[in-house]
Amino acid sequence: MSGILARYDALIQAGELKADPDQRAAAKRLAKLQEDLEAIPKRGSVLWRALSRKPEAIEGVYMWGGVGRGKSMLMDLFIETLGIDRKRRVHFHAFMQQVHALLREARKGKSGDPIPPVAARIAENVRCLAFDEMVVNNSADAMIMSRLFRALIVDENVTVVTTSNRPPHDLYKDGLNREHFLPFIDLIDERLDVISLNGPIDYRLDRLGGMESWHTPLGDEATAQVREVFFRLTDYKPEDAEHVPSAELDVGGGRMLHVPKSLKGVGVFSFKKLCGEARGAQDYLAIARAYHTVILVGIPQMGKDMRNEAARFVTLIDALYEHRVKFFATAAAEPKDLYVSGDGAFEFERTASRLMEMRSDEYMALGHGAQDAAND
Known part of the structure; x- marks a missing residue:
């Protein structure tokens, strides 16, 4: 399987995409992430079992920019050419709906914090979690995202790749109880490489x-x-x-x-x-x-x-x-x-x-x- 950079360049050569320096820079960064993820021993292998602890999470990527800048296209190429089994691409809104359903299930007849077991369940078969269009429109999502994603990234060592129309500091801007959401923005700054694709061209x-x-x-x-x-x-x-x-x-x-x-x-x-x-x-x-x-x-x-x-x-x-x-x-x-x-x-x-x-x-x-x- 050829990586994202080779696939991207091939699309340029075929005339299916227009050459764009910002897009290629993002593809190059995603290609490096592919190499890092593919170098991790396969789960269940002899080398995996020989490790004393789970591999630490690799720094993810947060791509943001205006409409039609090619973010979703690059995300698709990244996932299609990523040579690992434990990968998942999902629209962010659908993912949060699933999270709320899992939290409701985890709370039934049980005490204690439901976030850690939900994060563990999500991470069972996922090493790289890729979201398209991260956006936060309601306080219910905002209230749990900081803790959920810290559990996924820090505790479960999941690498997150996401696209968004907004830079991290503009997520949930002016939202209700936004102070509870700010630690999530800090987490993005700590654990994800923020890349801008915010040029003037709207390919869409x-x-x-x-x-x-x-x-x-x-x-x-x-x-x-x-x-x-x-x-x-x-x-x-x-x-x-x-x-x-x-x-x-x-x-x-x-x-x-x-x-x-x-x-x-x-x-x-x-x-x-x-x-x-x-x-x-x-x-x-x-x-x-x-x-x-x-x-x-x-x-x-x-x-x-x-x-x-x-x-x-x-x-x-x-x-x-x-x-x-x-x-x-x-x-x-x-x-x-x-x-x-x-x-x-x-x-x-x-x-x-x-x-x-x-x-x-x-x-x-x-x-x-x-x-x-x-x-x-």
């Missing part, structure tokens, strides 16, 4: 092939278009559409928002759920921080009797715009025709203008986040 946008972001009128054709966007952006197999992960997003105040489809920083919502229910700016800011791309389906034409829905929609779009979130939608009409009469219709013209700007190539090329957002 190439996959969209110029697909439009606003689809009207409502119907099967519009739905099919945004469905295709989701699968292109997340690399999820369309034939497995029934098993797309969902998520529970912490929107503050002890409230959780169910996200029907949530994968690799792409969230899918319905207009009815986001704007037809009582929600405020805090909810929409949580979405804007958590997702680099939002797909909203079922936007209706709004009459005078829908002034509350129109006002919430305005607040939602403001939050997404200010955080440079890529926005795809199915709607009953073009933005300028969505809300033409009723309270706030004049102010809605600003939202329609923003929606038109959000469809532009220039907006789509912007990196996710509010820190450098352009002023009006």
